[in-house]
Structure formats: C-alpha cells, structure tokens
Amino acid sequence: MQLKNDLLLRVIKGEEVERTPVWLMRQAGRILPEYRAVRDSVSGFIELAKTPELAAEVTIQPVDILGVDAAIIFSDILVIPEAMGLPYEMVEKRGPWFPNTVRSESDIKKIHIPDVKDSLSYVLEAIKITKKGLNGRVPLIGFAGAPWTIFAYMVEGSGSKTFSKARAMLYQEPVLAHSLLEMITIATVKYLKAQVEAGANLVQLFDSWAGILPPDHYREFSLKYIDTICNAITEVPVTVFAKGAFFARREMGELNCDVVGLDWNMDISESRELVGNRKVFQGNLDPAALYGSEDSIKAATSRMMASFGGARHIANLGHGLYPDLDPGKVKLFIDLVKSYPR
Ligand code: CP3
Numbered sequence: 001m002q003l004k005n006d007l008l009l010r011v012i013k014g015e016e017v018e019r020t021p022v023w024l025m026r027q028a029g030r031i032l033p034e035y036r037a038v039r040d041s042v043s044g045f046i047e048l049a050k051t052p053e054l055a056a057e058v059t060i061q062p063v064d065i066l067g068v069d070a071a072i073i074f075s076d077i078l079v080i081p082e083a084m085g086l087p088y089e090m091v092e093k094r095g096p097w098f099p100n101t102v103r104s105e106s107d108i109k110k111i112h113i114p115d116v117k118d119s120l121s122y123v124l125e126a127i128k129i130t131k132k133g134l135n136g137r138v139p140l141i142g143f144a145g146a147p148w149t150i151f152a153y154m155v156e157g158s159g160s161k162t163f164s165k166a167r168a169m170l171y172q173e174p175v176l177a178h179s180l181l182e183m184i185t186i187a188t189v190k191y192l193k194a195q196v197e198a199g200a201n202l203v204q205l206f207d208s209w210a211g212i213l214p215p216d217h218y219r220e221f222s223l224k225y226i227d228t229i230c231n232a233i234t235e236v237p238v239t240v241f242a243k244g245a246f247f248a249r250r251e252m253g254e255l256n257c258d259v260v261g262l263d264w265n266m267d268i269s270e271s272r273e274l275v276g277n278r279k280v281f282q283g284n285l286d287p288a289a290l291y292g293s294e295d296s297i298k299a300a301t302s303r304m305m306a307s308f309g310g311a312r313h314i315a316n317l318g319h320g321l322y323p324d325l326d327p328g329k330v331k332l333f334i335d336l337v338k339s340y341p342r
Pocket residue numbers: 024025026027028029030039045072073074075076077078090094095096143159206208320
C-alpha cells in the first residue's frame with residue numbers, strides 16, 4: 001500500500017523532503033494518560049503486549065495524539081529472551097526481572113532458538129492489526145534489542161548500573177559468551193524478518209547498553225553481531241541506535257545500515273565527520289530538555305535542527321522519553337520540528 005506520509009522513508013532513500021520527519025523513542029506507552037487507561041484494563045505490561053488488539057491500539061495512540069511521522073510497534077526487546085526459554089516479569093517501578101539466567105554451559109543447553117512465528121505470533125499479529133488501523137497514514141517501525149543488550153539482561157537477570165555479571169562473562173567465559181550471542185543473533189534475524197513480513201516498513205536495533213563496554217569488547221561482542229544482522233536484513237531500511245557508543249562512530253559508518261541513531265552526548269558535526277555522509281542520522285535532543293520552559297524547548301530544538309542542517313535527518317530524542325514528561329511539552333517539540341523552516 002502507498003503510504004500517505006512516507007517522509008521518513010523518503011529521507012532514508014536520500015530524497016529531498018519538504019520537512020524533517022519526527023518520531024520519539026518510547027513514544028508508545030510512557031507518557032500518555034490514554035496509554036495508562038488501556039494498561040489499567042489488563043493485569044500489566046506483559047498482558048498488554050500479548051493482547052494484539054490492545055498493543056495495536058497503544059501503538060497508534062501517539063500518531064493520533066502527538067502527530068508523529070511514524071509508529072513503533074508496542075512490545076519490548078525482552079520478548080526474545082522469553083521466546084528463547086527465559087521468561088521475565090515486569091516489576092512495577094523496578095523494571096524487568098528474570099527468575100532464571102544464563103551463566104553456564106548447562107544454562108545455555110536449556111535455551112533454544114525459537115520458532116518466532118509460533119512463540120512471537122502475538123507481536124506479528126499486533127503488527128498486522130496496527131497496519132490495518134494505520135491504513136497507510138505513517139510507516140510502522142519494527143524493532144529488536146541488539147544482541148549485546150539482550151545478552152546483558154539474560155546473564156544479569158535484571159537491569160543494573162554496571163551489568164557486572166554480564167561483563168564478567170566476557171572476561172571469564174568468552175567462548176560461552178559468543179555462543180549465547182550467536183544464538184541471540186540468529187533468533188533476532190528470524191524475528192526481524194518475521195516483523196517485516198507482517199508489515200514493518202523499517203526496523204531499529206536498540207543497543208541500550210553499548211556504552212558500558214570498552215571499545216575492543218564492543219567490537220568483539222556487539223558490533224560483530226550487529227553487522228551480521230544488518231547484512232541479513234535486506235528487505236527494509238535498518239536503524240542502529242547504540243546508546244553511549246561514541247567510541248564506535250567510525251565503525252557505525254561502515255555497517256550495512258541506513259540510519260545511525262545519536263544520543264545527546266554525541267556532538268552532531270563531529271558525528272558527521274566520524275560516520276561519514278552515507279548514513280541518515282536520527283536524534284538527538286536530550287530528553288531532559290523537555291522538562292524545560294517552552295522558551296528553552298524552542299531554543300534547544302532550534303539548536304538541534306540547525307546543527308543537523310536539514311539534510312539526511314530524522315528528528316528524535318537522544319534516548320527514550322522519560323515517563324514523567326508532560327505530553328504537552330512533548331507535543332510542542334514535535335510541532336516545532338514540523339514547522340522548522342527549511
Ligand atoms: O518505543 C516504544 O514506545 C515502543 C515500545 C517499547 C517498549 N520498550 C515498551 C515498554 C520499546 C521500543 C522498548 C524498548 C526497550 N525495552 C529497551 C530499549 C530502549 C531503551 O529504552 O534503551 C529496553 C532497554 C527495554 C527493557 C525494559 N522494558 C525496561 C528496562 C523496562 C522498565 C522501565 C521502563 O522503561 O519503563 C521496560 C518496560 C517497558 N517497555 C514499558 C513499556 C511501555 C513500561 C511498562 C509499563 O507500562 O509499566
């Protein structure tokens with residue numbers, strides 16, 4: 001189907017566009033009271049994610065309410081560990097928790113590469129329903145966690161400031177670490193391809209914990225697998241967002257991906273020099289800037305837009321929205337990007 005608003009896809013193709021497209025990481029589910037209402041009708045996040053009609057509804061909410069130029073399917077990166085045999089719980093105010101973890105050879109034997117069309121059918125169904133509901137209004141973004149970030153949760157068993165158990169494994173059991181990363185990579189390629197088949201117009205890899213690895217480990221235990229995934233996904237554009245991986249920007253330029261996400265610590269013109277001209281950039285306003293006054297949001301947005309210089313840019317934040325941001329201020333940012341003069 002021809003999309004009515006295909007700004008985002010045209011920017012990725014390198015076309016001249018009338019204005020910069022904008023969407024926000026974590027736009028579905030974090031700030032909208034309309035989301036809370038749907039979520040409160042079920043037992044919690046996981047049930048919501050596993051109910052395709054409701055997942056589709058909250059995916060479309062930011063398109064209707066905030067006016068973003070893309071939808072991102074409502075799900076979580078942690079559905080992959082679950083499909084591999086490691087279920088998780090979402091503990092209110094604390095985040096994800098895994099009753100079982102992978103720390104040894106025998107733990108690896110207990111997990112498997114999933115048949116994604118079976119174990120993740122709820123996500124694929126949500127994508128299909130969302131596509132119908134969007135009716136071609138904007139593109140739909142599919143996503144997955146990058147293998148290193150998924151590995152970090154599977155080994156650690158929860159969120160962590162240091163992920164020291166996951167990082168210890170890279171030093172103590174590198175062979176074991178690589179075999180887990182390989183399994184995650186195979187599962188992720190299958191999962192992303194299934195999302196595309198179900199209707200995702202582009203996909204994004206979230207490497208949320210990229211920034212805690214030293215550069216040599218990042219190359220060996222993360223980039224290598226991201227590279228494999230980028231080479232495997234040939235059907236749609238791929239975005240790589242590696243939070244904190246300022247040290248790997250040159251390598252990002254060499255990946256077989258279309259879009260590179262920048263976090264707010266990354267200087268925009270320095271990033272252009274390091275990454276080169278072949279990639280579209282996505283980002284990178286500090287999410288905390290949206291706590292500021294309207295005037296300061298206007299100034300920060302203009303500064304960001306001017307630094308990107310209008311070309312080859314998808315406007316976004318430098319990481320996901322924070323849950324306590326005021327939806328009105330979030331909408332202000334979106335409107336400012338949309339009306340930014342060319
Ligand atoms: O972008 C979107 O709006 C689509 C949905 C989406 C969710 N999680 C829904 C969610 C996406 C793209 C994610 C990605 C995700 N999940 C990442 C990568 C992006 C990032 O922020 O770095 C990570 C690291 C996770 C893991 C995760 N899921 C954590 C740490 C938590 C708890 C804290 C939090 O973020 O709220 C979650 C829960 C989660 N995932 C919620 C939502 C809407 C909150 C659940 C609730 O409603 O209580």
